[in-house]
Amino acid sequence: MDRKVAQAVASGADVIDLAKGNPDAYPVAFIRDAAKRAVDDPANARYTPFDGKPAFLEAAADWYRCVHGVALDWPTQLFAVEGAVDGLAGLYAILVDRGDAVAFVDPYYPSYHCMAVMHGAHEVLLPALADRGFLPDLDAVPAETWDRVKMLVLNYPNNPTGAQAPLQFLQRAVELAHEHRFVIVHDYAYAGLGVGGDAPGAQQYSILEVPGAFDVAVEVCSLSKMYAMAGWRAGFVAGNEAVIARLKLYHYQMGSMITGSIQDAGVVALRSDQSCVAELAQRYAARRRIVADGLRAAGLDVFDSAGGIYVWARVPEFGSGAAGAGHDGESERGVGNGNGGENERVWTGERLADHLLSAASVAVLPGTCFGTVGRDYIRLSLLKSEPELREAVRRIAAAL
Numbered sequence: 001m002d003r004k005v006a007q008a009v010a011s012g013a014d015v016i017d018l019a020k021g022n023p024d025a026y027p028v029a030f031i032r033d034a035a036k037r038a039v040d041d042p043a044n045a046r047y048t049p050f051d052g053k054p055a056f057l058e059a060a061a062d063w064y065r066c067v068h069g070v071a072l073d074w075p076t077q078l079f080a081v082e083g084a085v086d087g088l089a090g091l092y093a094i095l096v097d098r099g100d101a102v103a104f105v106d107p108y109y110p111s112y113h114c115m116a117v118m119h120g121a122h123e124v125l126l127p128a129l130a131d132r133g134f135l136p137d138l139d140a141v142p143a144e145t146w147d148r149v150k151m152l153v154l155n156y157p158n159n160p161t162g163a164q165a166p167l168q169f170l171q172r173a174v175e176l177a178h179e180h181r182f183v184i185v186h187d188y189a190y191a192g193l194g195v196g197g198d199a200p201g202a203q204q205y206s207i208l209e210v211p212g213a214f215d216v217a218v219e220v221c222s223l224s225k226m227y228a229m230a231g232w233r234a235g236f237v238a239g240n241e242a243v244i245a246r247l248k249l250y251h252y253q254m255g256s257m258i259t260g261s262i263q264d265a266g267v268v269a270l271r272s273d274q275s276c277v278a279e280l281a282q283r284y285a286a287r288r289r290i291v292a293d294g295l296r297a298a299g300l301d302v303f304d305s306a307g308g309i310y311v312w313a314r315v316p317e318f319g320s321g322a323a324g325a326g327h328d329g330e331s332e333r334g335v336g337n338g339n340g341g342e343n344e345r346v347w348t349g350e351r352l353a354d355h356l357l358s359a360a361s362v363a364v365l366p367g368t369c370f371g372t373v374g375r376d377y378i379r380l381s382l383l384k385s386e387p388e389l390r391e392a393v394r395r396i397a398a399a400l
Contacts (some may be wrong), residue, residue, distance in 0.1 A: 001353070005363045016392040017070060018380040019363040021309065023161065025228035025283070027265070029274045032207050035265035044260030050252050052080025052236065056263040059270040060221070067192075067274065068206040077214075078243045079248055080258055082133075082233040084222040085111055086190045087247075088153075091185050091218065091237070091295050094246045095151045096121050104153040105136050107160055107370035107377075110185065112153050124149060125372050134163040134312070136302060138172050146180035156204050157190040160370045161312045162305025163290075164194060164204045174207070177216035183243060184217040192277040194307040195250040195285045204307055207238055218243050225309065227269045232262045254343045284309050287382040287389055294393030297378075298400050311380045312367075315352045316400070351377045360395035 001019045002198050051057065054131050057074040058303040065069040072078055079086040088111060096102055099118035104112045106125040126136035153174065157231055157391075170186075173329060177184050186207040196202025207217050224230040237247060258266075266358035269276075291311045292302045301314040347355075349366035355361045356378075367374020383391070 001365055004357055008357055013361045015361045015363055015386055017322055017363045017394060019365045021381055023225060023228050023230045024383045025280060026312035027228050030267050031227060031269050035261050036270040038264035039367030048257045048260045049113055051248060053263045055267050058082055059267040061130035063270040066210050070206060070208045072238055077238055077244055079237045079244050081237055082258055083224055083235045085236045086222045087220040087235060090251050092119055094250050100150040101148040102151050103149045108157045108370055108372045109155055110313050110369060112281055134161040135165060135169060138176060149182045152184045155187040157193060159308060160310050161303060162308040162310055164306040167205050169208050169209050170205060173214050173218060174210045178212060178275060185190055186219040188219050189222045190225050190308045191221060192285060193281045195269055214240055223266055234258045234262050234266045236285050284382050287386060290386060290389050291380055291393055298397035309382050313378055315347050315349055315376045319347050348375055356396055356399055362392045362395050
């Protein structure tokens with residue numbers, strides 16, 4: 001899609017790019033000020049401790065205690081990493097051998113699939129369908145399949161759907177991990193970005209809140225989305241001591257540490273009252289209403305997502321008129337929608353994404369980027385200003 005957008009822009013198109021997950025927000029002033037002061041600290045020109053600065057790890061432990069009511073021993077149950085993907089890559093490396101089974105939810109963040117392929121793992125895809133709120137049915141997986149699984153990757157709030165997982169779902173996952181002896185890795189990149197504000201249950205639970213989770217689970221947290229620090233590259237992995245210890249040993253040789261000044265800014269962010277996170281969540285919630293309501297008015301079925309920074313929408317079933325015509329105005333072959341009409345066509349997410357870029361100059365991602373379940377969906381990011389999002393919705397409605 002980046003290549004297609006670049007080609008469209010080069011040809012003179014005014015593209016509104018809703019394909020990227022790159023936050024447009026800026027860290028609030030007190031976080032930026034802390035980073036500026038930290039740059040002038042001579043100690044931050046040196047290599048930082050391999051595990052992360054003690055002050056950063058202590059701040060992460062305090063964040064868990066204040067936000068989630070979880071007690072962590074920071075020297076043994078926390079490890080600093082350069083963002084969530086750095087932590088995920090290390091966990092795949094230490095937990096997965098060639099031929100092992102890795103389970104994750106479909107739709108999924110593409111790196112889960114790519115890392116599984118690079119490690120020669122067997123993928124167990126857990127379909128998350130609309131009728132279950134895009135949560136998988138963990139009990140539908142046969143016991144013998146769970147017995148083969150080495151690692152289960154979860155991601156809530158979810159990318160791409162925006163689904164959040166209730167505590168009961170996480171509890172069931174922990175029970176299965178105890179029973180079948182696999183490790184749970186929870187990718188918690190969108191912590192604090194639930195739609196419902198401070199209402200009870202509105203924000204995603206940490207998996208470490210579940211009794212017994214420390215026996216089987218680790219959680220990967222990122223400061224990128226919570227504090228709009230995406231380009232600063234900071235995060236941490238928390239949870240099971242044995243997994244954390246092995247991750248450290250791997251990372252000492254294969255990774256690098258967060259820049260010292262960024263860790264100092266992270267301390268200030270993590271120890272704040274988290275009102276900046278709440279304000280960011282409210283901003284995304286307002287943007288979500290603009291996009292979701294506009295797309296629904298245009299006839300799309302939009303998932304009522306509970307968190308994250310995306311809108312997940314189902315491709316409508318078009319007839320053979322103008323909306324169903326190809327880019328050159330001629331009818332294209334499609335898959336019948338089951339209504340028996342020869343002229344009925346179903347558009348896939350890939351075809352609709354291409355159509356919206358060419359006809360509306362709006363870039364979105366087809367759901368096939370995120371697995372097989374997303375074939376008939378598109379993902380739109382909320383990382384543009386409200387006027388730009390309104391204009392994007394207006395263009396999409398016209399193109400449909």
